[in-house]
Amino acid sequence: MDLRMLGTTFLLALREIRRHVLRSFLTTLGIIIGVAAVVTMVTLGNAATRSVEQSISNLGANLLTVRPGQGFGRGGGSFAPPFGLDDVATVRQQIGGVLHVAPQTSAAVIAVHEAQNWSTTVAGTTNDYFASSSLELESGRLFTEEEESAGKSVCVIGATITTNLFKQLDPLGRSLRLRDISCVVVGVLKKRGQAGFGPDQDDQVVMPIKAVMRRLTGRQDVGSFQVAVDKRFETKNVSAAITALLRERRNVAPGTDDNFNIFDAKQLSDTLAGTTRTMTTLLGAVAAVSLLVGGIGIMNIMLVSVTERTREIGIRLAIGALRREVLLQFLVEAITLSCLGGLIGLLVAFAATMGLAPLMRMSFEFDGSINLIAFGFSAAIGVVFGYFPARRAASMNPIDALRHE
C-alpha cells in the first residue's frame, strides 16, 4: 500500500469519527473515565502513604518510648513500679546502639506571664530530649550541665507558649510562673506543627527533670523515657536488649509478663505505612474495576455498532476495497479514539490530583508507570474491540457482510 493510500485511509478514519459523533464520544468517554479514575486513585493513594510515612518520621522513626505498666489497652492489673533516674542511666550505659536516653516526667500546669495564662504541660527531662525528638531551637539555648544537675528553675518553651503567653514580646530572659515557682525562659523551640498524633510538642514547657521532680511533682520517679536508636541498629534488637535489662533490674520472674512496655515508632510506622499501602492497593483495585467497566462500556458501544459497521465494511468491500485497506481504516479509527480518550483521561487525572491533593493536605508525585498502565490498558481495549469485529466482518463475503443483521 503506498503512502497516498495510507493518507487517504487516515482521512477516511477521521471522517468516520466525525460522522459518528455520539459513538465516538461514548467510546472516548469510557476510556477517559477508566484512565482518569485509576490514575487519580493510585496517585492519591501513593501520596497518602507518603504523607503517613512522613508524619511518622517526624515523630521519630528511630525512637523507643519506655513506660511502666503493660502496653496499650491492656489493663494494668498488677502494680507496676515506676522507673527512676538510675534505670535511665543504666540503659544509657549498658545498651549498645543508643544515641540518647531522655527521661521524662510531666505535669499539667497553668503557665502565667503577667496578665496572660495558658493551660499546658510541663515536661521535666534532659537535653537528650531535644536531640531524641529532633526539636530545634528558634532562639536562646538549651540547659547547661549545671542547670540540669542542680535542677535550676529554667525552661525552654514551645512556639504555642510563646504566642499565647508572650504575644509580641521576646520571651528570652523573662520569667513565667508555674504554680508557685517562677522559671526563666532560656530557649525557644522552632515551630514543629502537629506530628500526626501524640502530644503537641509546640505546646509544652521543658524544664530540667530535677527541677520538676523537686518543685512540681515532688516525686523521684520518671514517668517514661525515650531512647533514640542509632540508625545503624535495628530498633527491634535494641528494644529486646532493653527489655532483657529492665526485666532483670525489675526482678520480673521468667515466664511472667513484662511490667513495662516499649513503644517502637518504627514498628508503628511500618504497620501504618503497610496499612496505607493496603489502602492504595484497594483503591487501585476499585479503580481497576472502573477501568474494566469503562472497557466494557467501550466494548458495548463497539459491539452495538457492529451491525452498522459490518454493513459499512460490506459496502466498502463491494465497491472494491481490499481487506487490508478496510482494516487499516478501522485500526486507525480505534487507535485514534483510544489514544485521544487515554490522553484526555490522563489530563483529567492530572487536574484532579492537582485539585484534590492540596485539599487532602498531601503532596503528590507524578507516577509514570501507573499513567502508562492505565493508558495502555484502555487503549488496548479500544483497539481490540474496535478492530476485531472489523476483522471478522472483513473476512466475510461482501454480500454476507451487507446482509448482516
Added chain:
Amino acid sequence: MTESASTPLIELRGITKVFGTGAAAFQALRGVDLDIHEREFVAVMGASGSGKSTMMNILGCLDTPTSGSYRFRGFNVERLDQDERALLRRRYLGFVFQGFNLLARTTALENVELPLVYRGDTAVKRRERAMAALDQVGLAPWHDHTPGELSGGQQQRVAIARAIVTEPQVLLADEPTGNLDSERSVEIMELLSGLNRDRGMTVLMVTHEPDMAAFASTIVKFRDGQIASREAR
C-alpha cells in the same frame, strides 16, 4: 441472431447456489449457463424469488456459487482469493444494489467518490468525476445531502452514479429503476444505453418492466433458478 464467435466476457457454466443447510436448505440457482459478450446490453427478467439477484451477486463477485464455474475475461473467478476478487470489482465492475447500500451519514458526493478513493485518485480528480456522475443522474444539486435526506428514487440514482463513476467495463444493475417514476426511469435507461453505445460498457440489468427491458439488446428470462429463455431483439 447467432452468438459471436469470440470468447465471451462472462461465461457461467452450471452455476448453482444453495442457501442454508440441511432441512432449511434452499436452492436458489439450479444450474445456470450464460454467456455475455462485450458491449451487450442484457435485461434479466423473471418472477420475484426466481434467483435474479442471486445470480447478479455471483456475477459481481460479491458472492460465491455453491458449484459451477464462472469465467470473467478468461479468469476462473472461483479460483481467485478475496483480494483478487476485490481488485476485479475495483477495476472492471460497477454494481447497483437492489437495496442501494449507500453509506449512512455520508453525503451523496462522498458516496460516489468512494470507489475512486480505493482506486487512488486524487481528491480533486475524485470530486470532479463524482460531480460529473451525479450530474448524469440529475442529482448534482443534491450532492451534499446524506441518504437519510434523500428520497428512495434519489438514493437509487446516487447508487447508479456510484456504479458508473469509475466507467466500469461491466455494469451490473439490480433493478436500477425500481424506485423511479416512468419519466425518471426512461432518463436512466437512456443514460445506460448511451454508456453502452458510446463507451462500450457492457450492461446487465434486472428489471420487472418490459418498457425498460425494451432498451436492452438481449432479454434473459429466469424461472425457478434457471434460465428459461434468452432472446436477442
